[in-house]
Amino acid sequence: MQNIVFGILTGSTLAVATVGFALVRQTEGFVNIAHGQYLALGAFLGLFFMESWGVSVFLAGFLAVVAVAVLGVVVARLVFDPVRERGALVLFFSSIGLAYALYGINQVVFDPAVRAYPVNFGKNIDLGSASITVGELVVIGIAAASVILLHVFLTRTTLGTWVRAVAANPELAEVRGVRVRLTSGVVWFIGAGLAALAGVLIGVLGTVHSEIGWANILMILAAAVVGGLGNIYGVIAAGLLLGLAMDLSTLVIPTEYRLTVAFAAIIITLLLRPEGLFTVARRKEEVA
Amino acid sequence: MPAVRSGMSLRLLSALLVVIAGLVFAACGGDDDGGSDAEGDSASKSITTADAGKASGKAVKIGLLTGLTGDYAPWGEKYVAATQVAADEINEAGGILGRPLEIVVADSESNLEGAVARWPRLAEVEKVVAVQGVESDGGVALLESAAEAQIPIICSVCGTPTLDERGGDYVWRMIGGDNQIGVALAQIALEHTKEASIMTEQGLETTEGISDIFESAFEKGGGDLKQRVNFGGDAGTFQAELEQAFGDTDQVFLASGLEPALRIFNEWQRRNYGGTFFAPPDWISPEVAKFGDGALEGKVFGVGQAFPEDSPAYKRFAAAYEAILNESPSSAFNEPPLYDGLIVLALAAEAAGKAEGKAIRDHLAEVANPPGKVVQSYADGIKELRAGNDIEYQGASGTIDFDEHGSVAALYAEVTPEDGDWKVTRTFEVDTSLQP
Numbered sequence: 001m002q003n004i005v006f007g008i009l010t011g012s013t014l015a016v017a018t019v020g021f022a023l024v025r026q027t028e029g030f031v032n033i034a035h036g037q038y039l040a041l042g043a044f045l046g047l048f049f050m051e052s053w054g055v056s057v058f059l060a061g062f063l064a065v066v067a068v069a070v071l072g073v074v075v076a077r078l079v080f081d082p083v084r085e086r087g088a089l090v091l092f093f094s095s096i097g098l099a100y101a102l103y104g105i106n107q108v109v110f111d112p113a114v115r116a117y118p119v120n121f122g123k124n125i126d127l128g129s130a131s132i133t134v135g136e137l138v139v140i141g142i143a144a145a146s147v148i149l150l151h152v153f154l155t156r157t158t159l160g161t162w163v164r165a166v167a168a169n170p171e172l173a174e175v176r177g178v179r180v181r182l183t184s185g186v187v188w189f190i191g192a193g194l195a196a197l198a199g200v201l202i203g204v205l206g207t208v209h210s211e212i213g214w215a216n217i218l219m220i221l222a223a224a225v226v227g228g229l230g231n232i233y234g235v236i237a238a239g240l241l242l243g244l245a246m247d248l249s250t251l252v253i254p255t256e257y258r259l260t261v262a263f264a265a266i267i268i269t270l271l272l273r274p275e276g277l278f279t280v281a282r283r284k285e286e287v288a
Numbered sequence: 289m290p291a292v293r294s295g296m297s298l299r300l301l302s303a304l305l306v307v308i309a310g311l312v313f314a315a316c317g318g319d320d321d322g323g324s325d326a327e328g329d330s331a332s333k334s335i336t337t338a339d340a341g342k343a344s345g346k347a348v349k350i351g352l353l354t355g356l357t358g359d360y361a362p363w364g365e366k367y368v369a370a371t372q373v374a375a376d377e378i379n380e381a382g383g384i385l386g387r388p389l390e391i392v393v394a395d396s397e398s399n400l401e402g403a404v405a406r407w408p409r410l411a412e413v414e415k416v417v418a419v420q421g422v423e424s425d426g427g428v429a430l431l432e433s434a435a436e437a438q439i440p441i442i443c444s445v446c447g448t449p450t451l452d453e454r455g456g457d458y459v460w461r462m463i464g465g466d467n468q469i470g471v472a473l474a475q476i477a478l479e480h481t482k483e484a485s486i487m488t489e490q491g492l493e494t495t496e497g498i499s500d501i502f503e504s505a506f507e508k509g510g511g512d513l514k515q516r517v518n519f520g521g522d523a524g525t526f527q528a529e530l531e532q533a534f535g536d537t538d539q540v541f542l543a544s545g546l547e548p549a550l551r552i553f554n555e556w557q558r559r560n561y562g563g564t565f566f567a568p569p570d571w572i573s574p575e576v577a578k579f580g581d582g583a584l585e586g587k588v589f590g591v592g593q594a595f596p597e598d599s600p601a602y603k604r605f606a607a608a609y610e611a612i613l614n615e616s617p618s619s620a621f622n623e624p625p626l627y628d629g630l631i632v633l634a635l636a637a638e639a640a641g642k643a644e645g646k647a648i649r650d651h652l653a654e655v656a657n658p659p660g661k662v663v664q665s666y667a668d669g670i671k672e673l674r675a676g677n678d679i680e681y682q683g684a685s686g687t688i689d690f691d692e693h694g695s696v697a698a699l700y701a702e703v704t705p706e707d708g709d710w711k712v713t714r715t716f717e718v719d720t721s722l723q724p
Contacts, residue, residue: 006527006528114551135558205558215524
């Protein structure tokens with residue numbers, strides 16, 4: 001039972017990290033490896049705001065999310081837009097270069113030593129054979145709220161409709177009057193912001209350290225592949241599932257192999273259902 | 289629901305994932321461009337020592353290969369300072385065989401790869417005659433390289449059990465190794481509890497070796513080992529490991545490097561596990577003592593080497609050390625073995641009559657082990673040697689009596705965090721009946 005609690009915690013933060021990654025992948029058309037470094041930057045900035053400005057963890061997290069979200073838009077304009085016409089591979093390798101650049105900047109600007117958010121998680125709430133702290137409940141709540149807000153944004157707002165239209169067919173969307181450039185900016189803002197939010201949540205739950213971005217991009221990729229790269233809700237479910245699978249796996253296999261579960265999930269998914277577990281594309285094709 | 293956009297094919301994506309994994313693992317490896325310094329880089333530098341006094345001629349170079357970055361970085365500056373104190377004393381006394389001593393400092397990055405990468409520069413470019421410092425993994429990795437180059441290494445605080453058998457050729461150490469430290473830790477644990485678990489960071493010579501010895505000694509002493517949980521130091525979370533380790537007992541021996549230990553403490557504190565941790569020397573650091581504004585006070589008990597703090601050698605060392613770093617050497621750390629290691633190397637060169645690796649190696653035990661006139665400084669040592677007398681050097685770390693595998697039996701101290709520092713609560717000898 002306790003491992004289920006841990007799995008939900010791991011899965012909820014992974015879902016937040018992956019959904020922003022998938023959103024960018026869908027609308028911008030490439031795999032952004034720098035997403036992990038946006039996550040790291042969010043974690044570092046949140047801690048910086050707390051320690052240097054003395055603000056609460058909630059305000060520090062909010063400021064970190066906004067800062068990284070704005071940075072995501074600026075970097076997209078400066079780094080990705082100029083090479084957009086050269087195709088997805090060039091964008092992909094540009095994102096790797098950007099990831100290394102951000103990694104280096106993080107190392108220089110922030111203290112790379114292991115540090116923790118100065119937060120108190122409060123009392124343990126007894127769940128029978130398991131327990132959860134108040135702080136952990138808040139983390140799960142914030143993760144759930146961010147995903148729900150994203151859903152509302154995508155389905156109930158004009159900008160959200162534009163995002164879905166660009167994701168489906170950018171040329172057609174432009175012909176139909178969708179402001180593609182504005183939409184792209186919104187997607188980068190949300191994607192980088194969600195990465196930063198995940199970074200703050202992961203930092204609060206664990207620690208902030210220099211490798212946090214690289215460590216998480218692998219998990220994000222795993223969740224994205226399992227969920228189906230083109231399916232935002234699929235990757236949310238996959239993030240939760242992977243988190244649960246990794247933490248429950250420790251009941252039957254040594255804990256040091258937990259990450260192996262994520263990679264096994266990638267391999268099995270690519271072999272058996274390469275479009276992802278939750279995508280409906282093939283089913284639609286089969287019906288047609 | 290947003291529709292699926294066709295982009296890169298999944299086959300292409302699969303291939304890219306492999307590329308990414310390679311790049312990411314390369315980045316996570318932490319060794320960066322560690323291998324590049326064969327052509328010369330900023331990873332090594334020389335210590336500026338005090339006035340060389342009567343010493344003249346070509347400098348005798350000795351390397352200090354230690355973690356200035358990475359997991360052992362908190363000790364790096366202290367080890368450099370301890371070495372500098374010894375180098376200053378040696379040069380003030382006229383150097384080695386009348387030649388000035390120069391210390392070449394190289395950053396092992398606290399890992400095997402860094403130590404191996406820095407070795408060629410020390411051995412082939414700088415042409416050092418001996419090396420000290422080096423962590424367990426690097427010390428083991430350099431066993432054959434040191435023998436081939438005939439350059440003795442004093443792997444100052446290496447605990448690895450590998451040296452119990454393979455030490456004493458060209459790799460020596462200033463402590464007794466995990467065969468003693470693991471038993472000493474088990475003795476401390478048995479004072480507190482009869483039930484304990486072990487959390488072991490996988491893939492490290494030092495953590496795996498000491499865990500085996502702790503387990504054996506704890507059970508020999510009547511303890512009941514509840515769980516042995518292995519984990520990767522770079523894991524994203526340690527929730528499951530903590531849950532397993534603290535499932536049946538709240539007394540845990542945590543065999544890990546400093547960075548994973550700090551991350552584990554954070555999760556341990558978050559989950560309010562309580563209980564006690566037993567600490568190997570690897571994470572007895574200021575960061576742990578200060579963790580959470582004293583959150584670990586009364587909850588961590590570790591083992592360190594006990595030093596004769598009332599001896600003239602220790603007092604002289606401590607005063608000089610404080611003059612460099614503006615802080616006293618901590619009771620729980622290992623600065624004195626670094627200081628003594630360099631002096632023993634220099635005395636061995638004096639005894640040999642030549643500053644060459646093999647000759648130094650051949651005379652290490654001769655200047656430290658009895659019989660001989662007891663000396664407590666380099667100046668006194670060379671005076672006796674030049675008078676034709678045998679010497680037994682006893683330094684800041686106490687008696688140095690190398691066994692046949694180049695290890696030194698030590699007196700140990702139980703230490704615990706208090707007021708942001710580590711305090712010695714008692715000193716004791718290893719119970720040899722608990723050794724494997």
